[in-house]
Amino acid sequence: xxxxxxxxxxxxxxxxxxxxxxxxxxxxxxxxxxxxxxxxxxxxxxxxxxxxxxxxxxxxxxxxxxxxxxxxxxxxxxxxxxxxxxxxxxxxxxxxxxxxxxxxxxxxxxxxxxxxxxxxxxxxxxxxxxxxxxxxxxxxxxxxxxxxxxxxxxxxxxxxxxxxxxxxxxxxxxxxxxxxxxxxxxxxxxxxxxxxxxxxxxxxxxxxxxxxxxxxxxxxxxxxxxxxxxxxxxxxxxxxxxxxxxxxxxxxxxxxxxxxxxxxxxxxxxxxxxxxxxxxxxxxxxxxxxxxxxxxxxxxxxxxxxxxxxxxxxxxxxxxxxxxxxxxxxxxxxxxxxxxxxxxxxxxxxxxxxxxxxxxx
Ligand code: IPM
Ligand code: MG
Numbered sequence: 241x242x243x244x245x246x247x248x249x250x251x252x253x254x255x256x257x258x259x260x261x262x263x264x265x266x267x268x269x270x271x272x273x274x275x276x277x278x279x280x281x282x283x284x285x286x287x288x289x290x291x292x293x294x295x296x297x298x299x300x301x302x303x304x305x306x307x308x309x310x311x312x313x314x315x316x317x318x319x320x321x322x323x324x325x326x327x328x329x330x331x332x333x334x335x336x337x338x339x340x341x342x343x344x345x346x347x348x349x350x351x352x353x354x355x356x357x358x359x360x361x362x363x364x365x366x367x368x369x370x371x372x373x374x375x376x377x378x379x380x381x382x383x384x385x386x387x388x389x390x391x392x393x394x395x396x397x398x399x400x401x402x403x404x405x406x407x408x409x410x411x412x413x414x415x416x417x418x419x420x421x422x423x424x425x426x427x428x429x430x431x432x433x434x435x436x437x438x439x440x441x442x443x444x445x446x447x448x449x450x451x452x453x454x455x456x457x458x459x460x461x462x463x464x465x466x467x468x469x470x471x472x473x474x475x476x477x478x479x480x481x482x483x484x485x486x487x488x489x490x491x492x493x494x495x496x497x498x499x500x501x502x503x504x505x506x507x508x509x510x511x512x513x514x515x516x517x518x519x520x521x522x523x524x525x526x527x528x529x530x531x532x533x534x535x536x537x538x539x540x541x542x543x544x545x546x547x548x549x550x551x552x553x554x555x556x557x558x559x560x561x562x563x564x565x566x567x568x569x570x571x572x573x574x575x576x577x578x579x580x581x582x583x584x585x586x587x588x589x590x591x592x593x594x595x596x597x598x599x600x601x
Pocket of ligand 2: 491
């Protein structure tokens with residue numbers, strides 16, 4: 241049945257717009273060749289929005305994003321805005337979008353493509369066949385906790401404060417997402433915190449344990465201190481299936497997991513809220529200002545994020561799988577952007593990668 245969806249595109253800063261241009265090619269292909277029609281709108285976020293509106297995410301753009309069926313984001317930030325006041329920095333725009341739409345569940349899969357095994361700094365045997373999913377709580381914890389700020393104590397002394405805080409319901413709702421997803425995967429959840437030193441971690445562990453016993457006892461649950469998880473991720477990453485963790489630990493652990501796959505340029509993410517609110521899809525990597533505008537960026541993380549959008553927001557798992565298979569085919573073929581270049585492969589530009597993908601489709 242023919243279906244129409246609205247997608248809000250926020251290319252952002254740095255390599256964001258270049259990577260997003262390749263997604264637009266895919267959207268053109270979908271509109272022409274499938275029963276799904278994706279109507280796109282575009283808006284500014286991050287430094288691009290700051291330059292235009294004097295703030296990193298304008299309310300008018302927010303309302304358009306809220307009305308869409310899904311949102312695709314490129315990346316935000318760059319040295320150009322280093323001097324900008326904290327709450328007006330590009331990153332604050334992204335945090336506002338996540339918070340305003342209450343996108344509490346951040347899904348960050350780390351999947352090793354066979355063709356990229358040698359791009360990882362880890363030994364092939366450690367990562368071959370790796371398929372883990374980090375479920376990061378995205379709108380709570382130290383990122384948003386109050387009180388926060390920098391206080392002047394006089395005599396040249398200052399005090400910086402942030403607050404790590406979680407409630408039962410915040411932990412339960414992210415817990416349900418992780419357990420649900422584990423049921424559709426290998427059936428194992430590793431919950432990470434620092435219950436040994438933090439009360440919020442102790443509460444996290446207790447609430448996850450209670451939820452597990454009440455609703456998900458068929459799933460295998462283990463608890464792990466977040467520092468140990470960081471170590472285990474590089475020691476023996478295949479022990480993990482779903483990792484659930486808070487906002488800050490999730491930020492760190494997902495960067496580590498990303499590198500297992502060879503390049504930060506390969507990792508997609510989805511941020512989901514309550515049913516019927518638009519999901520947000522963005523690569524895990526940043527805006528990479530050092531290579532912006534040179535056609536060197538790897539668009540695959542953004543493209544794989546778009547595949548997640550097709551799966552989770554547009555109910556088109558078959559199309560998502562087709563795109564993921566096309567990515568695999570292109571990589572098997574030796575097509576590489578600079579970040580994942582290897583012997584006997586051929587290097588292509590950002591748009592060259594998008595074209596190769598279209599050809600594979
Ligand atoms: C991420 C990023 C963001 C975060 C920044 C850009 C605010 O590192 O999505 O992982 O810290 O959440
Ligand atoms: Mg991060």
